[in-house]
Amino acid sequence: xxxxxxxSVIIPTFNRAALVREAIDSVLAQTCHDFELIVVDDxxxxxxxxxxAAYGSKIxxxxxxxxxxxxAARNIGADRARGEWLAFLDxxxxxxxxxxxxxxAYVRHHPEVRISQTEELWLRRGRWVNPGRRHQKxxxxxxxxxxxxxxxxxxxxxxxxxxxxQAGGFDEALPACEDYDLWLRLTWREPVGLISEPLVIKRxxxxxxxxxxxxxxxxxxxxxxxxxxxxxxxxRLRPAVLHTLAAKAAVYAQGCEKRGKAAEAQYxxxxxxxAGRAGESPGELxxxxxxxxxxxxxxxxxDPVCKPCSSQLTISMP
Numbered sequence: 399x400x401x402x403x404x405x406s407v408i409i410p411t412f413n414r415a416a417l418v419r420e421a422i423d424s425v426l427a428q429t430c431h432d433f434e435l436i437v438v439d440d441x442x443x444x445x446x447x448x449x450x451a452a453y454g455s456k457i458x459x460x461x462x463x464x465x466x467x468x469x470a471a472r473n474i475g476a477d478r479a480r481g482e483w484l485a486f487l488d489x490x491x492x493x494x495x496x497x498x499x500x501x502x503a504y505v506r507h508h509p510e511v512r513i514s515q516t517e518e519l520w521l522r523r524g525r526w527v528n529p530g531r532r533h534q535k536x537x538x539x540x541x542x543x544x545x546x547x548x549x550x551x552x553x554x555x556x557x558x559x560x561x562x563x564q565a566g567g568f569d570e571a572l573p574a575c576e577d578y579d580l581w582l583r584l585t586w587r588e589p590v591g592l593i594s595e596p597l598v599i600k601r602x603x604x605x606x607x608x609x610x611x612x613x614x615x616x617x618x619x620x621x622x623x624x625x626x627x628x629x630x631x632x633x634r635l636r637p638a639v640l641h642t643l644a645a646k647a648a649v650y651a652q653g654c655e656k657r658g659k660a661a662e663a664q665y666x667x668x669x670x671x672x673a674g675r676a677g678e679s680p681g682e683l684x685x686x687x688x689x690x691x692x693x694x695x696x697x698x699x700x701d702p703v704c705k706p707c708s709s710q711l712t713i714s715m716p
Contacts, residue, residue, distance in 0.1 A: 404502060405433040406479030406559065410471030411489035415445040417601075424492040426456060430499035433485075434458060436475045441465035469568035469576045472552075476562055484559045490601045491553040497597040501556045504593055512561055513584060514591035515554040518598035537592030541585040541635065545622075545642040548578040550590065554598045561588070569624075572617050579621035583628075586635055615650040619643060619669070644673035 407425055411418045418437065425435050437450045441462045450459050460474060476484055483505070487493060497516065504514055517535060520527045535550075536543055543549060565584055568576040622643040625631060631639070647670035654663035 402480040402482070403432055403434045404481055405483045405485055405498060405556070406475070406481035407433050407435045407485050407487060407498075408472055408475035408479065409435070409437045409487045409489055410440055410468050410475065411437060411442065411446055411450075412440040412465060412468075412471075413442045413444045413446060414489045415442075415449045418446055418489040419449050421487055421489050421492060422450070422453060422457065424494075425487060426453075427495050428493065428498045429495050430502060432502070433498060434480060436460060436479060438462070438471040438475045440468065440471040467570060467573055469570045469572060473567040473570065476559060476567060479559055482559060483556055484562055485556045486552040488553050492599040492601070493553075494597045494599070496595075500593060500595060500597060504591060505556065508591055511589055511591035513550075513555065513557045513588050514593060515550055515556070516593040516598055517596040518551060518554050518600045519596045521599055521601045523602075535592055536590070538589050539585075540590045541582070542638050544578075544581055544585055545638060548575070548581060550577065550581045550585075551598065551600060552577050553600060557584075569621075572620065574611075574614050575617035575621060578618055579624070582621060582625055586625075586631065612653060613650070615646045615653075616666075618646050619650065619666070622646065640673050640676050644670045647673060 409418065409421055409425070411421075422435070422437065425433075435456065436458045438460045439447050439450060439462065441464045447459070447461060450457055458478070460478060462471065462474075472486055483502070485498070485501070501514060501516060505511065508514075515535065520529055532547060533549070540549055561584070565580065567580070569579050570576075572579055622639055626636065626639050626643065647666045651663045651666035651670060654660075654666060
């Protein structure tokens with residue numbers, strides 16, 4: 399009976415037959431082979447499944463008959479994984495050959511650090527670009543720096559499977575910004591190790607990428623509301639969370655106003671104002687009455703419905 403691998407690598411993919419082949423090849427070309435590779439096909443209707451199946455026993459293929467989203471794809475991969483450690487690779491990204499070897503060595507030499515990531519190279523529409531200063535990665539306590547912008551890349555991170563599952567994995571209610579949400583839930587508890595060597599090629603500029611679309615701040619608002627509700631969040635961190643929540647709600651409201659979404663703009667303006675006041679006097683705001691409303695239908699005294707998330711959070715507009 400063979401022992402379990404040290405690492406489980408999970409690649410979620412949807413309709414990326416050409417790109418996923420390159421991602422898979424970059425994993426199979428690693429100098430360290432103490433891993434299993436799990437590819438989760440999230441309901442593709444192109445040749446993705448055939449491309450993955452051609453690798454035979456080198457890959458564990460999990461197929462969704464219907465698209466469930468990248469969070470669900472990563473989560474089911476983690477649930478089925480056998481490794482002590484997890485690493486994720488987006489199907490449009492690539493790993494350099496020493497990524498696994500370097501990162502496993504790092505976590506073994508730094509047992510006090512359970513989450514680590516490597517630096518990365520950025521490739522946009524076939525051209526190398528330098529990340530802006532605001533995207534600069536950090537090590538150690540990264541929580542406050544991550545409130546404004548997600549500073550951990552799924553393709554660069556490694557963490558224990560047990561820690562991932564204890565945290566509840568990626569929030570399947572979120573169609574985007576699911577990484578921002580998870581890392582905030584983890585990094586106020588855990589330091590992050592940073593390996594300065596770039597071992598990931600992060601490719602961008604694809605038509606199917608969500609990161610360049612308008613309106614993503616509403617998902618970050620949802621993540622921040624959840625975070626502010628966490629009874630275990632240290633009181634010293636709460637003002638920073640509320641300040642960021644107020645700012646992002648205000649920015650999204652401004653965008654709604656520019657697009658003629660008056661009712662939605664009012665909703666988020668009120669949200670921003672209440673978060674700002676709560677930042678000064680935390681007792682003024684009951685977060686249990688809030689909900690994200692990505693498909694805004696109503697305002698006023700009607701409780702909006704959040705289609706992709708549960709009914710745990712509701713809001714009664716003033």
